[in-house]
Amino acid sequence: MPVSRPSGRTSDQLRQVTIERHYTRHAEGSVLIAFGDTRVLCTASIEDRLPPWLRGKGEGWVTAEYGMLPRATSTRTQREATRGSQGGRTMEIQRLIGRSLRACIDRQSLGERVITLDCDVIQADGGTRTAAITGAYVALVDAVNVLMKRENLRRNPIMGAVAAVSVGVYQGEPVLDLDYSEDANCDTDMNVVMNDGGGFIEVQGTAEGHAFRRGEMDAMLDLAEKGIAELIGLQRAALDLG
Amino acid sequence: MPVSRPSGRTSDQLRQVTIERHYTRHAEGSVLIAFGDTRVLCTASIEDRLPPWLRGKGEGWVTAEYGMLPRATSTRTQREATRGSQGGRTMEIQRLIGRSLRACIDRQSLGERVITLDCDVIQADGGTRTAAITGAYVALVDAVNVLMKRENLRRNPIMGAVAAVSVGVYQGEPVLDLDYSEDANCDTDMNVVMNDGGGFIEVQGTAEGHAFRRGEMDAMLDLAEKGIAELIGLQRAALDLG
Amino acid sequence: MPVSRPSGRTSDQLRQVTIERHYTRHAEGSVLIAFGDTRVLCTASIEDRLPPWLRGKGEGWVTAEYGMLPRATSTRTQREATRGSQGGRTMEIQRLIGRSLRACIDRQSLGERVITLDCDVIQADGGTRTAAITGAYVALVDAVNVLMKRENLRRNPIMGAVAAVSVGVYQGEPVLDLDYSEDANCDTDMNVVMNDGGGFIEVQGTAEGHAFRRGEMDAMLDLAEKGIAELIGLQRAALDLG
Amino acid sequence: MPVSRPSGRTSDQLRQVTIERHYTRHAEGSVLIAFGDTRVLCTASIEDRLPPWLRGKGEGWVTAEYGMLPRATSTRTQREATRGSQGGRTMEIQRLIGRSLRACIDRQSLGERVITLDCDVIQADGGTRTAAITGAYVALVDAVNVLMKRENLRRNPIMGAVAAVSVGVYQGEPVLDLDYSEDANCDTDMNVVMNDGGGFIEVQGTAEGHAFRRGEMDAMLDLAEKGIAELIGLQRAALDLG
């Protein structure tokens, strides 16, 4: 008998996901993505500069930065700009977002420029990093389309779609897309990033309570595959790719 | 003959101002305010702690922090959390917001707690600090009402309304509420904070091009008085104070 | 009936002001200015470099830094170099000094160089920022004269004099040039920067206690105009401009 | 036909692993672990203090810090103490080590104290984080035994063994325990942390080149299970547990 999730969702059910493009006007790509009450603003900024270690190689770069507004959370979190440095969790997440998005881009075709994906959490309710990756992909596509329209690129550097979701074991049962109250009480939490070819880009699983078994891992990966397929469908719809 | 403002507004006309309360769900007060294309999220967070220098005095404190999302601006600004410190402009603005809001609160009645006003610019088009002050006041009132409902306060500590607007001299003519393109090209820029009793809380005028004359200053203050009266009306409407 | 100022001065009376040039020997301009017990060392340093964003524009730059010796104040203040960053008040003040002095210089005539005005408070008794601006102007003129003598400049880039003074409302009465004990007890504090043409460069007024009225503002501006005219006379005398 | 690994090892073969206890004399636990040419010094330090957020809960804490000597690598890496902050990679790794070791300890039985595991890389040749976790476990056991001997603990807080290994897909074939030259050229890199009950504590897989398939993931997990079982055997032998 399945557990009753606090949200009333079935174990393989995503939260309500919405993707709003052109949310702000300055960025080349600007997407507000919501996974239920989690809301992340993802902007893609094109800059004609290169990090020093890439100069003269004829390639571009995609990088990400992650932030959380101080009151995105239920109690106020100290602003990292005031504290004087980004915390370990922030760095971990923005490195994950950067790696994930670089996996879908041909850096040679992008040419000598940088696209920065800024993912800022407006409201947090679990799964901010997976929402950020899923939304940043849409912002990245929009920014690349700006470059294509300006005829700056000969070939489209986007090699495929990327999306992410969390899965976990909640009260013994594998479930998809944990919200905060589920995440805080689950035994295992795993973030999965996949592409639209069904390949894995990142798998990061952590036993919060007790260690997880191989069988649980298999069940979580099954859920993630299902959820990510749906998310990639929603990305396509948002991008009018039908 | 009046100059033609790029926006087509008359010299004493505010931009379209909207105030959306309860924009996010965790903060005790959460307001998205727009002055035209400038959009600032203002949250008010109540915490039962005191800065060290206030302990044992039976008073509370109101403070503010200001931030700008990296791509709120037309070209990407470096994230202050990555840079490792807040810049001078940020500090100047958040100190102004804090002083302005403290001017409308009775710290004794507030009791031994801190309310932090986080003002984060989602999209910038000039006047972010005046929008922040005007929106933060509404968030502060909402937070104080939460305290009143919890019966934590004997007396309402709000002593009056506070709002702010910028005025300037654009191509020789005093104008109200400058947007970015006007601000970048004006000779003088002045930020004015007033209360609903018609008193001045802050006046900060800067000659950008040539020095301004006493007569220009008088004309700017007249415009500011008119604009702030309208903003206080909009605050009242948003707060259903009729 | 006028209030009795602690200092015994009349409401429109400056403190004893002294301006000592060539106070130290290395800097191109070096001025020790005293506004009563407030003493600030202002040096002007010429450097043949440019900030990155000015390169190739054929213009120069004038900037300022402000510091306070740890025991310039009645209790010891932590050294900012030890703390690891400049505080918000310091940044606010040095930005104000820089803007004020840039208002009197023609950056094209200055040529591709930077003049840095270091204003270090040796002893504080209120009004350190206005003393700093008034003294820094004299140091700047001395440094520019060094450049003129070296025949590095075709035209004198100094476009006029700049001086500053504080005004306030002390026990209900507008007064000029507040010392520390007046400043700590006043209702309103306003710093005014003007040029020798009677134009305003900066006006920064803050209600410390209750909001100030338009009439009080007018009276304070009158006092500032009078005080600054006297200060500009003292600058001229110090510079032997007769 | 299996690929030829640069090291000549078979695909399921660990490097030569050595574990040297009591390597330095001050720490309660001090272990030099080598995975081939990778050498990490792991010390465990007991301190009778608690992080603020744990005070009064009757529990202890285990945390980790990771560092790399500047010339542990083939080209010199900037010292993080000189740079002024720990990098994102360092933070990610030390958070992983800390979580992994906390998974094998009963914090209630540990009592109100902190054990810090410092893992400093003397020489790097791939797999520093997995060597660090495997060695830190032995140092942790030694430190706990010091506490047991001092009769500071009623019950042994160690709940089981923890070890870690990397696996990857090198030229199409899943291989165990990548050294640097394999790691730099592999398509996928996965770090796996397990306990002696066969449960998973952490799984962190990253597609470096192309995305990895479910079948590759399964094969990598099989290799990791085999390798970790051997490492736990080596830990037992080092600890004289037969």
Place this chain on the structure above:
Amino acid sequence: MPVSRPSGRTSDQLRQVTIERHYTRHAEGSVLIAFGDTRVLCTASIEDRLPPWLRGKGEGWVTAEYGMLPRATSTRTQREATRGSQGGRTMEIQRLIGRSLRACIDRQSLGERVITLDCDVIQADGGTRTAAITGAYVALVDAVNVLMKRENLRRNPIMGAVAAVSVGVYQGEPVLDLDYSEDANCDTDMNVVMNDGGGFIEVQGTAEGHAFRRGEMDAMLDLAEKGIAELIGLQRAALDLG
């Protein structure tokens, strides 16, 4: 035949030394000391607090901080508060000053308080650290006398006088009290701190060009003994100790 020093001094001649007490009014001790063109403001501040590691031991502490105004030097030096940290040279010097002054104080008699000696270089021409130590001693005595007058102390904690001077080998000849042009061209530079009993507190010698011989060291120590005896005489005169 003796070398000709740029200053025209004989090899065992100090520069003109002046000691001006009560230079600023807030500090308990405030001394402007000049060694020729080197001018250092030394203030002594009493605070009724203790560093954490001294609490409950019934002892006091004496510490020092050193700074250099940006244009104390012939070319402008970056302000350490702007740079975000004190440099190695600054730390080295302030540690030396602190150790030197602690050598003349009985910390038990001082009681549970801290005296901080701030030594800020107004103008530099070599020997700033030795001038700082010599001046800080006078400021320390003044501060201790304030405590004695307040009847806060039962016994005078000053155990003797401390002064410092530099010596060096300039063009092959040992010389006393190097100014900047001598220091920049000398082979060896040694700073010596002694007490009024003829004991050595610190000796820090550095070969700048070639290594120095035992005989040169002996000659330098002789010069230092002579110079410090004179400086202690000047301290006594300044303190009206006859």
Place this chain on the structure above:
Amino acid sequence: MPVSRPSGRTSDQLRQVTIERHYTRHAEGSVLIAFGDTRVLCTASIEDRLPPWLRGKGEGWVTAEYGMLPRATSTRTQREATRGSQGGRTMEIQRLIGRSLRACIDRQSLGERVITLDCDVIQADGGTRTAAITGAYVALVDAVNVLMKRENLRRNPIMGAVAAVSVGVYQGEPVLDLDYSEDANCDTDMNVVMNDGGGFIEVQGTAEGHAFRRGEMDAMLDLAEKGIAELIGLQRAALDLG
């Protein structure tokens, strides 16, 4: 009658000194040096870059960095990378090491490159800086020999050997090479750096308890000369210079 040293050594006896070359494999020079229980890993790294202020001068540079593993000491020391900056003691020591090693190198012959000496303390028992200097010299020679073999240098830039030892006054008697328990209880501590020609490179003596007399200083220098001669012999033996 001589005092009894805790270590049982005679007053002029060094601890057991071992020098192990090629301790790690990446660095051009890598030496583990032990002075008794003090163990320091010294690596020399060659880099084809120059600090900005040396560019175009045809010279090289030798610099040093010093670190202490957190549990090299009897109680854990905070990691400087976590704290965010190097402490004053660290800076003082690494500046000393750098100056000492530059004294034995001809920077013109070295050519436009930097050699960085990283001295990391694995275990501390007094005298870490003197062990670091003595070991760093051997690492430097190894690195220079790598350059010679690559035929990068026309002339060997090593001008002579450098070694260092501490001396002190322990219970009234001058002693050589203090270990931690002697250092913590001695009256005077002096670090001496000399070359193989018997010249002094650095002398840094500090009175910890009471001031030291000229006679004590002479006795300490005698001991240092003797100890350093032995250390230079050990360096020669380690370098197979016979």
